[in-house]
Amino acid sequence: MTRIFLAFFIMTSSLVFSQNKLNLIPYPQNVEIKEGSFILSEVLNMSNDLPKKETDYFRKRMGSMITLKDSKKSDAQLVYSQWPKASAGKEESYSIEILPKRILIQSYTQQGYFLAIQTLIQLFENYQTEKKIPAMKIEDQPKFAWRGMHLDVCRHFFTVDEVKQYIDYLAMYKMNTFHWHLTDDQGWRIEIKKYPKLTQIGSKRKESMIGAYVDNTFDGKPYGPYFYTQEQIKDVVKYAQERHITIVPEIEMPGHALAALSAYPELACTKGPFEAATKWGVFDDVFCPKDETFKFLENVLDEVIQLFPSQYIHIGGDECPKTRWKECAHCQELIKKNNLKDEHGLQSYFIQRIEKYVNSKGRKIIGWDEILEGGLAPNAAVMSWTGVNGGIEAAKSKHFAVMTPGAYCYFDHYQGDPQTEPNAFGGFTPLEKVYSYNPIPDELNAEQAKYILGVQANLWTEYILDFKQVQYMIFPRLMALSEVGWGTSDPKNYKEFESRVIHQFKVLDKMNVNYAKSIYNISGKVISANKGIAYELSTSQNSNGIRYTLDGTTPTIHSKTYQGPVSIPGSLTIKSAYFEDGKLKSAVSSQQFIISKATGKNITLEQLPSENYSFGGAFTLVDGIIGNPKQLGKTWLGFMGKDVAATIDFGQKTDFSEVYFNTLQNKGSWIHLAKSAQIFVSDDNKNFKLIKEIGKAKIENANGKIKLNVGQQSSRYMKLRIENAGIIPAGNPGADSKAWLFVDEIGVN
Template identity: 35%
Template sequence: MKKTRYVLALALGGLSAFAHGAAPVNLIPMPAQLSVSGQGFTVTPQTTIFVDPGDPAARRTAEYLASLTAHTRHLQMQVKAGDADAGAIVLKLDPKAPITSPEGYTLDVYSAGIRIVARDEAGLFYGAVTAWQLMTPSPGTGDVRVEPVHIRDEPRFAWRGMMLDSARHFQTPAEVRTVIDQMAQHKLNTLHWHLTDDQGWRIEIKRYPELTRIGAWRTPPTLGKKAGAGRYGGFYTQDDIRAIVAYAAERHITVVPEIDMPGHAQAAVASYPELGVTGTRPPVSPDWGVNPYLYNVDDNTVHFLQNVLDEVMALFPSTYIHVGGDEAVKDQWKASAAVQARMHALGIKNEDALQTWFIDQMGGYLTAHGRRLIGWDEILEGGIPASATVMSWRGTQGAIDAAKQGHDVVLSPAPQLYLDQMQSDLPDETTGRLPSMSLKSYYDFEAVPKALNAAQAKHVLGMQANMWTEHMPTLRHVEHAVFPRMDALSEAAWTPAKERDWHGFLDRLPSQLARYRMQDIAYADSAFAPSIEVDRNAAIASGHANVTLSNQAKYGGVHYTTDGSEPNASSPLYVRPFAVNLPTTIKAVALAADGTPLADVRTRVLDLPSLRTRGTGELENCPGSDFRLRVQPTPDATSMAPTYLINVFDNCRMYRAAKLDGMAAIRVDTATLPRNYQLAHDAKLVKAYTSATPQGELVVRMDSCKGKPLASLPLPTDQPATFTLQGAMAKQAGTHDLCLVFTSPITGPIYGVGAVTLVPAEKAAP
């Protein structure tokens, strides 16, 4: 009866019930073919992993499996060469195995053991990863019973990638290896490594030492009268890179380096000003966005970059070398007499065609060295080399156009596959771009555009998610952004489309979250975190609140308390909205079927002050611009909180549906944030307001941003990092929107709002 009530409660609460019948086989990504029959096998410390004598590839994979199992389950197994005993795990490479893909494998679990067969080492490796997942179906250590499965598996796409941006924020070699380890466990096979940009040059080039002596370091922006912290940066020595590339190769991951050109070149021009168009030395940029600096187009610069590519190719054996090609604003080229003369000499009519010529110089050079150029979809503008591959990021149209022209493509569109998009709109989310991209949106992404016919679809190599790090300064930020969306990515890239099942994926995900915890991966619980919602104004008016609980994935049983105690499986199970009297504290947690928490407990205090307060994520953009970004107090801050949701084009926020009866004052918790954004041609869209004082004010208007002014709060002249503005507000009745606009100069800082509180007359300062 209790189980029936549990499932019924899930259905009534709008949350999907757990699968009935046999427990799911907890594999991610789901194999192409899987059946369950017969008896399982128990793996113990006495279980041996056998490989054929004289097969170093199989032994490498066996040692990897043994090491991973020992690390995550504390289950120590020996690896031996020779004929297998009964009750063993066998890894075998068989070039005659009936497997079509070099990354394919078969895996069988019998009562007498486990057998993995592949034609190539990559397939054997992925079979071993599957075996490891079968041996970690749930948290625990020691002996484990493995489901009796029969698997025949191969990937849907050849390119299953993740891009890691090390230019904006630097990860240590150990941190890069952590990312590689997780990619391998998800059967991803391409690490696109973004190594140069305006904000830093991260790869040692021995012929040009200034690239790292100068270009690898930036000075953070000043904030008011106070300078930022000391220099920020770092770079990878060539020995570091060789070691990382080898580490990835052992896990069957190809590292594709990106050396940006002709734009995103400011760090290089800061190192060698003669590479630039103006001849002057800029700083390594402390600003995010689209910077103006381009490489010039003379022969010396072309040869410089080809010399750089020589050292890059020596370090990276990948077929593909990424040359960027994106966001190259042509203003400097247009303004340069030397560049215009070069265009005339080459018979080139416009700057887009000049970029095509520039990219073609690099593409031809790479082709002559047995490599292939890949670039962002801007390289389509003006035509591209016949051998070039296009990575489509500005939506999917670039991939469609390129495939129709006969070019191979990788789907990597923004915002759908951008990992710096926030995972939810929860109030405790950390930094990132908006709109949020949920776990389900990743799972549902289809890499083959419907606009392509069957022949054109063959040019789709696969898909890739991009981890841009402007707002991800630490590995903890990166892990929060990447996991568990990497699980959804891996299944979308590996599993046949007809075998993908969102609800089955959710059933399998708790085991994967446990694997993250075993390995200290700081994944986000956003998909399962309870949202605690009330009608604020109704609660203020009546003294009680109707509470609705939900989570993004609509999965798990949500349990709650109303007395401030920690909820668990014995706490009330949410079925339908419930009423509470004010004041009270609601705590809620989503639990898996076995009672394991799917997310941390979420808490909401319900009292009059909190109901009259809106946090940064609850304030909307003012009309006119939908740009939203959640940022840290400083660009390189290492903490996960606090964060501030801002619009770099309009320093204005909306407090919707404010109940103003009896309110006499307003309090705004504020932060001074650096305006470190290069907006190129979009800079003209930044909105300026007329101010009454040199430093500006926070003006509160009613109903709209042109409405009646209710308060004007002067901003401090010394620009402290955080401060509170509080002042009288003209008394009004009824419910109205409030527009909060900062009239400070747009050459100065951006002001972030942490929270806005309406203060009743009896609480307002005299």
């Protein structure tokens, strides 16, 4: 009888394990649960042939979790077996077989062994309480060769120890590339021995912008000098190599050069003087493409290449205004001499000249997708950030690309309700959105898709003052990115992934990591309901714990229990929070609704917003929520270089006499007020009659907050056309680039 029960227990235990995913991130490609368990309380004897550096890392991470010994006295052993030479693309493959008295790791390379160690560490952490790990076989390898994270140390600086911590986080979740953004307008952070003024002058600024950009407020405190010595960089590179992470350095050119020009003004098109930027944004003064500039950059790159053994050197190439080049006699002569079409062709000339030099040193360049302007350098790779089109264009022309579109991969965006989050750059990129990303664009065929190297997320630090905030912005989104890069993400089962994330929080707690708890907070979504709107609330926890009020008061455990979407019958403020065991467990979320005759009605847009600022789609413009000008997150739609043409269907003839909408102005971020606006009405959605038109002067006088008396109207359809400012004029940040137009809510009364 005992034997029958034991057999039944083993069988059902195995079934339970097979039905529930292991708490691993990123999830392996193949997991097979077997009978039996490995007992964690035993001494684990280490085979003598284990790779030393990786095994030393394993010992350090294990701490007191399990006793490790270099001995073969016990049956419980960790054994390593190296497979024959790997074929291309298999370098990171590994397998783990866990048996009751033996753990066998196999791989082609020490890198594969290191990745197996990360999986083993997570298994030990997950089963530490139970003191036993189910027997299993894991066979695993990543889908993408480039699984990267970026860190900007120019806007705000982070110490060597903090950078090493950042690298450790990447290693934990099997990332293999660290993109180190070392130079920008606001600071030069790498010692170049041939040009000491780069760090003597360029590594400091007189003050820093604080708060939201639109506040235009500064702290009045000198910042710096902050930079890394070459010895410190060698130390960090070695540290990363021991964790099988490649560091790709970025030296910005031809734009984002103010810090360098503050030290060496002769490299500009004008005489200066210059100083490292105290604001965030894009600035007109850039490197001038003259021989002394190229000699300077070549000398800088010589020292960079000596410090970093990476195949790729990132040369920036983004957001380079052409204002100074247009006014520069040398630049105009260079355009004529080389038969270039225009200043965009001059940018291509600049990048191609740098590429030839980098190639001559046995390395390759990678740059942001603006390096496509005027023609891509012959051997360059593209980092596609403005969307996916840069990556598509590169892959179709047989150039490698790393996908890092802002809409999914910018971790300086808000990850929860902006009202409950620390100040961020803008945008809205929650955990679920990161997890939903597929780095292979649908537009590519199988052959073209081979040129997509992988995926990367970027952390720009304009609003990140310290390393605790760095932790907050990358966790838990780094976990989602790691599974996307590994190729095992499944957006249809996001909730299952979310449960694994919450399990990982226990590990981060032990490490004292300041991760974001946004998924615990209440998330609100406006939906169409009964010819109006309703507010759908959700949390990662049991929704029965949500309490809410409709009178603007703070919810308590005795407030209304959420039982489904809440109807919004008129203008009001809803506040909500999550309670567990009678205690408040989340931030209090608050949302004000201003209801008009357009709220909740069908709306269509002739042109779609930018993917970075498209949350909620067209419905965002009739969801009853007025956008906060300091938070370009959930409640605004952003259109780059495009007009807004929105048609609202009231469903029946409707009387109205007033139309309102808001646009923004934030020239430092290339956001300009609309040039004009027109309102039309129709009864058949075909023949529209113009009933109101306003120009730029009236929009500027109202500071973008437009409320128009349109006379007594009665129609089924209303169309609002808002004209984008177009190309940004000279003298403004981003001159010659497309302006942004932001719109929040279209109201009708």
